[in-house]
Amino acid sequence: MVKLQEMKKLLADGRISRREFLRWVSVMGLATVVSPTVLKSNAVAAAPKKGGRLRLAISGGATTDSLDPATLADNMPHAISWQIRNNLVEIDHMGNPIPELAESWEAASGAAKWVFKLRQGVEFHNGKTLDAEDVVYSINHHRGEDTKSGAKSIVRTIADVQADGKQTLIFTLTGGNADFPYVLTDYHLTISPAGTKGDEWEKGIGTGGYILDKFEPGVSAFARRNPNYWKSDRAHFDEVETVSILDYNARTIALKTGQADVINKCDLKTAHFLKKTPGVQMINITGYRHITAPMLTDMPPFDNNDVRLALKYAVDREHLVETILRGYGSVGNDHPISPIMRFHAADLPQRQYDPDKARYHMKKAGLAGHTFNLHAAETIGGGIDAAVLLKEYAAKAGININVVNETPDGYWKRIWMKKPWCLSFWGGRPTEDLMFTTGYSSNASWNDSHWKNERFDKLLDQARSELNQIKRKEMYAEMQQLVRDEGGVIVFAFSDHVDAASDKIRHTEVAGNWQLDGMRCSERWWFA
Numbered sequence: 001m002v003k004l005q006e007m008k009k010l011l012a013d014g015r016i017s018r019r020e021f022l023r024w025v026s027v028m029g030l031a032t033v034v035s036p037t038v039l040k041s042n043a044v045a046a047a048p049k050k051g052g053r054l055r056l057a058i059s060g061g062a063t064t065d066s067l068d069p070a071t072l073a074d075n076m077p078h079a080i081s082w083q084i085r086n087n088l089v090e091i092d093h094m095g096n097p098i099p100e101l102a103e104s105w106e107a108a109s110g111a112a113k114w115v116f117k118l119r120q121g122v123e124f125h126n127g128k129t130l131d132a133e134d135v136v137y138s139i140n141h142h143r144g145e146d147t148k149s150g151a152k153s154i155v156r157t158i159a160d161v162q163a164d165g166k167q168t169l170i171f172t173l174t175g176g177n178a179d180f181p182y183v184l185t186d187y188h189l190t191i192s193p194a195g196t197k198g199d200e201w202e203k204g205i206g207t208g209g210y211i212l213d214k215f216e217p218g219v220s221a222f223a224r225r226n227p228n229y230w231k232s233d234r235a236h237f238d239e240v241e242t243v244s245i246l247d248y249n250a251r252t253i254a255l256k257t258g259q260a261d262v263i264n265k266c267d268l269k270t271a272h273f274l275k276k277t278p279g280v281q282m283i284n285i286t287g288y289r290h291i292t293a294p295m296l297t298d299m300p301p302f303d304n305n306d307v308r309l310a311l312k313y314a315v316d317r318e319h320l321v322e323t324i325l326r327g328y329g330s331v332g333n334d335h336p337i338s339p340i341m342r343f344h345a346a347d348l349p350q351r352q353y354d355p356d357k358a359r360y361h362m363k364k365a366g367l368a369g370h371t372f373n374l375h376a377a378e379t380i381g382g383g384i385d386a387a388v389l390l391k392e393y394a395a396k397a398g399i400n401i402n403v404v405n406e407t408p409d410g411y412w413k414r415i416w417m418k419k420p421w422c423l424s425f426w427g428g429r430p431t432e433d434l435m436f437t438t439g440y441s442s443n444a445s446w447n448d449s450h451w452k453n454e455r456f457d458k459l460l461d462q463a464r465s466e467l468n469q470i471k472r473k474e475m476y477a478e479m480q481q482l483v484r485d486e487g488g489v490i491v492f493a494f495s496d497h498v499d500a501a502s503d504k505i506r507h508t509e510v511a512g513n514w515q516l517d518g519m520r521c522s523e524r525w526w527f528a
Helices: 004-011 020-026 075-084 133-141 198-203 249-254 271-275 305-313 317-323 355-363 381-396 432-439 454-465 469-486 516-517
Strands: 053-059 087-092 096-097 103-109 113-117 159-163 170-173 210-214 220-225 239-244 278-285 290-294 327-331 373-377 400-405 422-424 488-497 497-500
Touching: 004 170, 053 075, 053 249, 053 422, 075 220, 075 239, 113 133, 133 159, 170 400, 170 497, 170 516, 239 317, 249 271, 249 497, 271 278, 278 400, 305 355, 305 488, 317 327, 317 488, 317 516, 373 381, 432 454, 432 469
Parallel strands: 053 239, 373 400
Antiparallel strands: 087 096, 103 113, 113 170, 159 170, 210 220, 220 239, 278 497, 290 422, 290 488, 327 488
16 A cells, blocks of 8 residues: 555655645545645745736637626636636635635525625725625626526526625525535636626726736736735736737747746647756646537437447547647546546446447447537647547547537637537536536536436535535436436546746645636746
8 A cells, every 4th residue: 555655755756746645645534644744845935026027828818708707718818807806715726715805604504595704995996995785796797597607507596695784795595505605716706896887897897916907808918916905915926918829839939938927728749848948847737627529419410319429439538648638637537527526436437448339329329421520629728639539539430520620719609519519628617516507407508518417407406405425425426427428528538737837937836726826826926
C-alpha cells in the first residue's frame, strides 16, 4: 500500500496534483492527519504586491459577446465579468463554497429556506452602496419563463427571494437543497445594481476589483483597479487588459515574446516545449472540465438510442486522451461527473472502445452505411483533430462520419444546440446537482442533447433535498448510469486545465473549478 509520506513526496515533486492527493487522502480516511503545510507545498510562496498591468490573452471571445450576466457562455466574457463583479458566494481552491458578498448563511426547514447576511459597506463602481434589493434584482434577472439566462434551470428551484431589511436575504426554495450555497457561485449570478437593463449591462457596473473602461466584444477589454474594493487582499494589478486570441499558436507566441503575461488553454501538442521555455511557468490543475459530443435526441437519427450507443462504443477514449490531451486528463464514461467529485460513480463499468458492439447497434438501428455530420471547431480545444480521430475510430466499425469544420467565431450561437451533432466542452460544475440541473434535466436551458428522462428528473429532485449522504450517493450513481446508457451525449474525457504565465506572475493555491484559477486570476494573482 502507498504510504502517506510517499504521496506527500509525489505532491511536493509536482508528480500528482493537489486534488489527486486530497482524493487519495479522502479514500484512505487520512484527512485528519494532513497538515496545512502539505496542502500548500505546490503554491508559489510570496507576499502579494500591488502594481503593474496584467495582459491576459484568452480564447473564447466572439463579436456576439455581451456582458449581460444572463448571456455569458464562453471564456472571455466570463473572465471579464469576474474582474468587475462578485457573487454572493465563491469557490475556494479546495472546491468549497466560501462567503463573498454574503458574509454568512444558514439553512432552515430541511434546507428549503436559506437566510443570507450581506457584508456592510460594499460599494458599486458608481458609488451606490450594495443592499439586499440589488441582490433580489440580480437573481430575478435569471428567473421567470421569459428569461433566456443560462442559469434559468438552476434558479428554477428558487420559489421566492425577498429582502428583509438592507442586509438580509431570504431564499425560499421549492424543496430542500443541501448544496444551495453552491448554486450562488454560478458565474451568471453576479450582482449588479437594481434596475440595470439593456445597454447598461455593457457598462459592467459591479462591486468587483476592477472598473471597466472599455469593452469591444470579441476583441479586447480594459479595466483599472477599483480604489474602493472591499477585498483588501485581492485585485493587486493596477490595470487588466484582456485580449481575445482564438488561435493556440498566436497565444503561445504572445506569451513567449512578452506581449502577454498569462494565456489560457495551452496547445497540448506543444505544452512540453512551452514548459521548457525560459521565463514561462505552466499552471496545470485537475478540475471538472470535460469534452463532449452532444446529439439532439429529439431529431432523427439521434432519437434512436441504438444510434447513440453505436457512436459511444465507436470511441477509443484512451487513444484520444493520449493523442489530443497528451496525458493531461482522464477517460470519460459518457456522463459529466468528474472523478474528483464527491458522488462520482467509481463502480460504474468503464465503457471501452468496441467496434463490434458499435457495428451491432448501428445495424440494429437500420443505419449501417449512413453518414453522420459532426460539426467541430478549434474553439473546443483540439476540436478538429479530435473530430478527425473520431472519424477514424468509427470507420473501423463501418460507421461513416463527415467532419464539418466550423469557424470558431460565434460557434456557441450558430452550432451548439443548433446542429444535430457537434463537439462541445463543459467547464463543469462543483456539485453533481448543479451539473445535472444545468445540462441534463428535461427543462434545463442548456440541455444540449434535448434529452428527457422521467426517472432521471425524479431522482434529481429527490437527491437535491436528501440529507442522508449514503442515499444521495446511490441516487447520483443511478443518474450517472442513466446518462451513460440512455443519454444523448458522448463524454470522451475529463481534461486538466493547462494554462501558462510569465515567471513574474505569483499566486497561492490555484482553484480548479474553472481554468485560470477558477477564472479569477485577475483578482488573485500578482507580479513578483
